[in-house]
Amino acid sequence: MNTIESWRSARTRQDLVLAPGEAVLGGGTWLYSEPQVGTSGLVDLATMRWPSIEDTPTGLRVGATCTVAELARIRRREGWAAHPIFFQAASALLASFKIWNMMTVGGNICRSYAAAAMVSLAAALDATALIWTADGGEYTLPVADIPTGNGTNRLAHGDVLRCIDIPAHALRARTAFRKTALVEIGRSAAVLTGRLDESGRAVFTITAATLRPVVLRYDALPSSVRLREDVLEADGYYTDPMGTADWRRAVSAVLLEEILEELRAWS
Numbered sequence: 001m002n003t004i005e006s007w008r009s010a011r012t013r014q015d016l017v018l019a020p021g022e023a024v025l026g027g028g029t030w031l032y033s034e035p036q037v038g039t040s041g042l043v044d045l046a047t048m049r050w051p052s053i054e055d056t057p058t059g060l061r062v063g064a065t066c067t068v069a070e071l072a073r074i075r076r077r078e079g080w081a082a083h084p085i086f087f088q089a090a091s092a093l094l095a096s097f098k099i100w101n102m103m104t105v106g107g108n109i110c111r112s113y114a115a116a117a118m119v120s121l122a123a124a125l126d127a128t129a130l131i132w133t134a135d136g137g138e139y140t141l142p143v144a145d146i147p148t149g150n151g152t153n154r155l156a157h158g159d160v161l162r163c164i165d166i167p168a169h170a171l172r173a174r175t176a177f178r179k180t181a182l183v184e185i186g187r188s189a190a191v192l193t194g195r196l197d198e199s200g201r202a203v204f205t206i207t208a209a210t211l212r213p214v215v216l217r218y219d220a221l222p223s224s225v226r227l228r229e230d231v232l233e234a235d236g237y238y239t240d241p242m243g244t245a246d247w248r249r250a251v252s253a254v255l256l257e258e259i260l261e262e263l264r265a266w267s
C-alpha cells in the first residue's frame with residue numbers, strides 16, 4: 001500500500017475524526033487486499049477497545065470490532081433458538097480461518113458487498129446499527145438499510161459504525177438458513193434466511209442474490225405460493241461471474257420454500 005503515509009491508533013471519539021485521505025481500519029482484510037489509491041492514512045479502530053459482545057436489557061450488542069470468528073463461536077444463552085444462525089452466517093463468508101480471525105463485523109457491514117454475510121445475519125435478526133458521526137452526533141438505522149448496492153452504502157464519509165444491536169425477540173425466534181454458490185469455492189451467490197418469532201410473525205431475507213437486502217415480513221407464515229410470488233417479484237437480482245440474475249431469482253425461490261417448510265415444522 002504505497003499510498004499510505006500515516007497510521008493512527010484511535011483511543012477516543014475525537015481520534016475518529018478523519019483528516020482528508022484517512023480511512024478507518026477494521027480487520028484490514030479488505031483494505032490490505034487491493035491498492036487503496038485514494039487513501040493516504042489509516043486510523044485503527046482496534047485500540048478503541050470496544051467490547052465484542054455485550055448482553056443488554058434489550059438483547060445483544062455486537063461491537064463493530066468483534067471479529068467474525070468471535071461471533072461464530074458465541075455462547076448460547078438460555079432461550080436463544082436463533083443461536084445456530086451466528087455460525088451459519090459466518091460460514092457463508094468465503095474465507096480461511098486467518099481471515100475469519102481478523103475480519104470484523106463492522107468492516108464486513110461497511111464494505112457492504114452484496115455477499116456480506118454479517119449483513120445477512122443482521123438483516124435476519126432485525127439488527128440496528130449505531131453510527132457515530134464526525135461532528136460528535138450519532139444515529140441508528142436498520143443494518144438491512146445500510147447497503148445501497150454491491151459495495152456501496154448510505155454512510156457519509158467519516159461515519160463510523162460503533163456496534164449493532166440485536167433485539168431479544170429475534171434471538172428467541174426459530175431461524176433457518178441457506179447459502180448457495182455457483183462454484184464450490186466461490187463467493188455466496190444467494191443467502192436466504194427465515195425467522196419465525198414467538199408472536200407467530202415471520203421474516204424472510206434475501207441477500208447476496210440481490211444488490212441490497214430484501215426483507216419480507218408477514219403476520220404469520222405465508223403460503224408457499226405467496227412467498228414464491230413475493231420472492232420472484234423482489235427487486236435487485238443481478239448478474240456477475242458468480243451467477244446470472246435469473247438463476248439467483250430462481251434459486252432464491254427454491255431455497256426460501258425449503259426454509260418455509262423448515263419453519264413450518266417448528267410451528
Ligand SMILES: Cc1cc2nc3c(=O)[nH]c(=O)nc-3n(C[C@H](O)[C@H](O)[C@H](O)COP(=O)(O)OP(=O)(O)OC[C@H]3O[C@@H](n4cnc5c(N)ncnc54)[C@H](O)[C@@H]3O)c2cc1C
Pocket residue numbers: 023024025026027028029030031032033045064065092093094095096099102103104105106107108109110111112113114115116117159160161162187188
Ligand atoms: C479472502 C477474502 C475473502 C472474502 N470473502 C468475502 C465474502 O465472502 N463476502 C463478502 O462480502 N466479502 C468478502 N471479502 C471482503 C470482505 O468484505 C472483507 O474482507 C471483510 O469483511 C472486511 O472486514 P475488515 O474488518 O477486515 O474490514 P477492513 O478491510 O478493515 O475495512 C473494510 C472497509 O470498511 C471500512 N470500515 C471498517 N470498519 C468500519 C467501521 N466500524 N465503521 C465504518 N467503516 C468501517 C474501512 O474503512 C474499509 O473501507 C473477502 C475478503 C478476503 C480478503
